[in-house]
Amino acid sequence: xxxxxxxxxxxxxxxxxxxxxxxxxxxxxxxxxxxxxxxxxxxxxxxxxxxxxxxxxxxxxxxxxxxxxxxxxxxxxxxxxxxxxxxxxxxxxxxxxxxxxxxxxxxxxxxxxxxxxxxxxxxxxxxxxxxxxxxxxxxxxxxxxxxxxxxxxxxxxxxxxxxxxxxxxxxxxxxxxxxxxxxxxxxxxxxxxxxxx
Amino acid sequence: xxxxxxxxxxxxxxxxxxxxxxxxxxxxxxxxxxxxxxxxxxxxxxxxxxxxxxxxxxxxxxxxxxxxxxxxxxxxxxxxxxxxxxxxxxxxxxxxxxxxxxxxxxxxxxxxxxxxxxxxxxxxxxxxxxxxxxxxxxxxxxxxxxxxxxxxxxxxxxxxxxxxxxxxxxxxxxxxxxxxxxxxxxxxxxxxxxxxxxxxxxxxxxxxxxxxxxxxxxxxxxxxxxxxxxxxxxxxx
Numbered sequence: 099x100x101x102x103x104x105x106x107x108x109x110x111x112x113x114x115x116x117x118x119x120x121x122x123x124x125x126x127x128x129x130x131x132x133x134x135x136x137x138x139x140x141x142x143x144x145x146x147x148x149x150x151x152x153x154x155x156x157x158x159x160x161x162x163x164x165x166x167x168x169x170x171x172x173x174x175x176x177x178x179x180x181x182x183x184x185x186x187x188x189x190x191x192x193x194x195x196x197x198x199x200x201x202x203x204x205x206x207x208x209x210x211x212x213x214x215x216x217x218x219x220x221x222x223x224x225x226x227x228x229x230x231x232x233x234x235x236x237x238x239x240x241x242x243x244x245x246x247x248x249x250x251x252x253x254x255x256x257x258x259x260x261x262x263x264x265x266x267x268x269x270x271x272x273x274x275x276x277x278x279x280x281x282x283x284x285x286x287x288x289x290x291x292x293x294x295x
Numbered sequence: 296x297x298x299x300x301x302x303x304x305x306x307x308x309x310x311x312x313x314x315x316x317x318x319x320x321x322x323x324x325x326x327x328x329x330x331x332x333x334x335x336x337x338x339x340x341x342x343x344x345x346x347x348x349x350x351x352x353x354x355x356x357x358x359x360x361x362x363x364x365x366x367x368x369x370x371x372x373x374x375x376x377x378x379x380x381x382x383x384x385x386x387x388x389x390x391x392x393x394x395x396x397x398x399x400x401x402x403x404x405x406x407x408x409x410x411x412x413x414x415x416x417x418x419x420x421x422x423x424x425x426x427x428x429x430x431x432x433x434x435x436x437x438x439x440x441x442x443x444x445x446x447x448x449x450x451x452x453x454x455x456x457x458x459x460x461x462x463x464x465x466x467x468x469x470x471x472x473x474x475x476x477x478x479x480x481x482x483x484x485x486x487x488x489x490x491x492x493x494x495x496x497x498x499x500x501x502x503x504x505x506x507x508x509x510x511x512x513x514x515x516x517x518x519x520x521x522x523x524x525x526x527x528x529x530x531x532x
Contacts, residue, residue, distance in 0.1 A: 118312060210519075214308070217519070246345050246374055246385055250523070253378050269375070281341050283371030290376070 160205030346372025380415035382524035389518035491532040
């Protein structure tokens with residue numbers, strides 16, 4: 099009863115499991131929800147129910163969708179010859195925000211990691227290889243993190259698709275970045291990928 | 296309880312919302328784990344990649360506690376410069392992480408590992424890596440003695456390594472036991488052409504000792520990163 103009725107205690111317990119939340123912030127959020135019942139609590143509950151019932155992974159790419167195919171895969175205007183491989187749905191959304199890529203995606207669902215016992219089969223790599231053989235792809239763009247795990251995954255995919263043009267995002271100085279604040283690995287990568295002005 | 300030391304990152308994984316649990320190999324404190332608060336932040340994360348050298352400060356209330364690290368970056372490894380460099384740094388860090396006992400200093404191996412990581416993009420890296428694996432076996436008490444034949448005492452015609460003793464065996468001394476012995480490529484004797492294929496074969500022999508001696512008491516097999524390195528060395532032929 100420390101957190102009010104049992105139902106509220108259960109809600110606080112569930113909210114406390116969310117990223118960025120702890121018991122204290124969950125308690126504050128729940129009290130806010132209860133106070134704003136009609137404006138926030140009930141619409142939120144309905145929205146969560148709708149998401150829970152309808153959202154599922156796209157059967158083609160792994161993006162989140164409300165039908166078998168996500169809007170990107172279902173869009174006939176999207177370029178079909180190029181596929182962008184990302185680690186997670188959050189990376190796909192980041193690419194989409196940039197509006198720089200007009201092709202389709204493939205979400206791996208993570209990166210190869212010996213430490214976490216994540217191998218090729220745990221990721222969507224076999225599905226990616228199958229997809230490449232089914233669709234007439236001319237290029238695979240690897241938009242994977244510039245980390246050891248990210249680049250290990252990139253090399254693994256490149257090895258698994260030897261006959262395809264597999265490219266990777268460039269690494270270097272970010273827009274608005276100042277050299278003084280960059281680590282020397284980034285500066286080295288930027289120097290290697292220098293381009294004529 | 297506090298110490299300061301230099302060390303390079305062996306592994307880093309997120310812990311909770313903002314922290315990272317890292318494992319480093321330090322000069323005077325060996326393989327050591329600790330928590331880095333804010334370790335998965337955009338600012339800290341690039342420095343916590345395996346192979347990167349850090350100035351470390353470790354603090355804990357009691358020595359047996361996990362403790363927390365604060366760090367200043369000292370240098371990045373060349374891991375992302377090429378496929379071979381990536382596989383090399385990954386294999387080095389993974390093997391150290393799996394084989395070294397925790398909090399047991401290995402200053403000599405630390406310096407050798409540091410030098411190895413620094414030359415990860417170098418064409419001589421495969422040979423340096425082979426020598427480093429031998430140094431790892433030496434440091435852990437399972438060094439190979441390839442100076443003379445364990446059976447005949449001969450110093451010429453050495454062709455095999457005994458999996459039991461880690462000593463060289465000549466072709467004449469091996470006799471009918473030859474199929475049960477491990478290959479001794481000339482590169483392990485400081486001879487041969489030092490080509491990628493020969494280094495890969497020699498890594499097969501050192502790998503056997505790492506797997507059956509260093510990792511025997513653990514649940515681990517040779518890390519996939521090492522297999523990728525051997526493949527990358529073979530592919531560079």
